[in-house]
Amino acid sequence: MRVTTERDRCVGSGQCALLSPEVFDQDDDGLVLVLREEPAEALRDEVLQAADLCPSRSIRVHD
Template sequence: MRVTVDRDQCVGAGQCVLNAPDVFDQDDDGVVVLVTDEPGVQDRDAVRAAGDLCPSRSVTVHED
């Protein structure tokens, strides 16, 4: 699994950070940043949830 984010589209709701804090973070501007773009097995369900929950559809999950 790989994950990409669109920082221009992000509205900083923080749903990704709340659900998968080991994969997503927010910078000082509140915009999403990736801690890793290759989530470990233990984080994959949370990353899928983050992709679904993101209100601005800025998180894309690639299930390679």
């Protein structure tokens, strides 16, 4: 699993960092940062949930 984001679409809601704090964080402007581009399989469910719930659809999960 590999995680990418489109930061130019991010609206800084912070859902991703709340749902999966080992994988996502926010910079000083609130925009998403990916902490682990290739997270462990154990984190798959929360990463997929973060991608689903991102209001700006900025998160992509690649297999």
